[in-house]
Amino acid sequence: MIFIDNEGHTNPKLNLALEEYALRHFDTSTDYLLFYINEPSIIIGRNQNTLEEINQEYIDAKHIHVVRRVSGGGAVYHDLGNLNFSFITNHDGKSISNFKKFTAPVIKVLNDMGVSAELKGRNDILVNDKKISGTAQFSTGKRMISHGTLLFDTDMSEVAKALQVKMSKIQSKGHKSVRSRVANISEFLKTPISMANFKEQLLIGLYEASEPFETYKLTEDEWKAVHQLKAEKYDLWDWNFGRSPKFNIQRNKRFPIGEIDLRIFVEKGHISEVKVFGDFFGRQPVSDLENRLIGVPYDKHEIRKTLENVSIEDYFGTLETSDFIDLVYGSD
Known part of the structure; x- marks a missing residue:
């Protein structure tokens, strides 16, 4: 495994690029x-x-960056007290949604440091039932990213202020505040250490769990290409916020795989526009599914016929096609 040196950059748009x-x-x-x-x-x-996940007034006042990532899942708050890790590997057909495989070495290092971490739920690392890390994945087909956050010394008071937490998410996790559900790793360390030292210890621990690492520094041309990707994608309002669709039907439900929020515009009995939002994880872009539904009569039989040869699991994970159809049209 090769460790990529990001040269200390802290601009989220550049790091995601x-x-x-x-x-x-x-x-x-x-x-x-x-x-x-x-x-x-x-x-x-x-x-x-995006606009339904953030406290726009607060982030404007505090000049907080808002950036969309390529992976699914929910919105997270980052600051200088949060360390992000990303494994970039081949996609073998079995690794997608296998969060245990990629979090196991991180959890082992945390345990070796005296932090009793464990993977729970879909994709969270918890200590004493408090979340210290969330993870997500994205696949291009051949290659994949498995990345996550490690809350080391994050300002928890900012998390709730910056994020607009939905009631459905609060209810699914019990009636606890965001702040009471999350914790910093530093709270569980017997001896205080700096972020730099934590990063170093984590890297050493991951070295020991793998083949010897080497560090790679990007060339000048590679950095130029990264900056170009940032400018052409991650700097753009269209990518980070996107257009809010016109709709006259909204259907929303939280499943074990996450929340699915549908905005559907039906005109003259046919679906003319549909947008799928949510914090689910899937292997394929939901835009493919949206495009399949455009032009289809807003009729349960026609919707079912359109989706009969579609693998809904590719878009949402473990979800029955019938459950998705019920969400699109309503149950009988």
């Missing part, structure tokens, strides 16, 4: 590890409706 560039352009016969720390920012899941 670096991560995607490495995924798409680095040697496909090699596994990579990337660490990065971001300035205060909200990182939005690929399928989320």
Whole structure:
């Protein structure tokens, strides 16, 4: 495995561009590890409706970055007290949604440091039932990213202020505040250490769990390409916020795989526009599913016929096609 040196950059748009560039352009016969720390920012899941996830007035006042990532899942708050890790590997057909495989070495290092961490739920690392890390994945087909946050010394008071937490998410996790459900790793360490020391110990621990690492520094041309990707994608309002669709039907439900929020515009009895939002994880872009539904009569039989040869699990994970159809049209 090769460790990618991000040279201390803390701009989230640049770090996410670096991560995607490495995924798409680095040697496909090699596994990579990337660490990065971001300035205060909200990182939005690929399928989320940004404006409904953030406290716009607060982030404007505090000049907090808002950036969409390529992976699914929910919105998270980053600051200089949060360490992000990213494994870039080949996609073998079994690794997608296998969060245990990629979190296991991180959890082992945390346990070796005296932090009793464990993977729980879909994709969270918890200590004493408090979340210290969330993870997500994205696949290009051949290559994949498995990345996550490690709350080391994050300002928890900012998390609730910057994020607009939905009632459905609060209810699914019990009636606890966001602040009471999350914790910093530093709270569980017997001896206080700095972020730099924590990063170093984590890297050493991951070295020991793998083949000897080498560190890779990007060339000047590679950095130029990363900056170009940032400018052409991660700097753009269209990517980070996107257009709010016109709709006259909204259907929303939280499943074990996450929340699915549908905005459907039906005109003259046919679906003319549909947008799928949510914090779910899937192997395929939901835009493919949206496009299949455009032009279909808003009729349960017709919707079922349109989706009969579609693998809904590719878009949402473990979800029955009938459950999705019921959400689109309503149950009988």
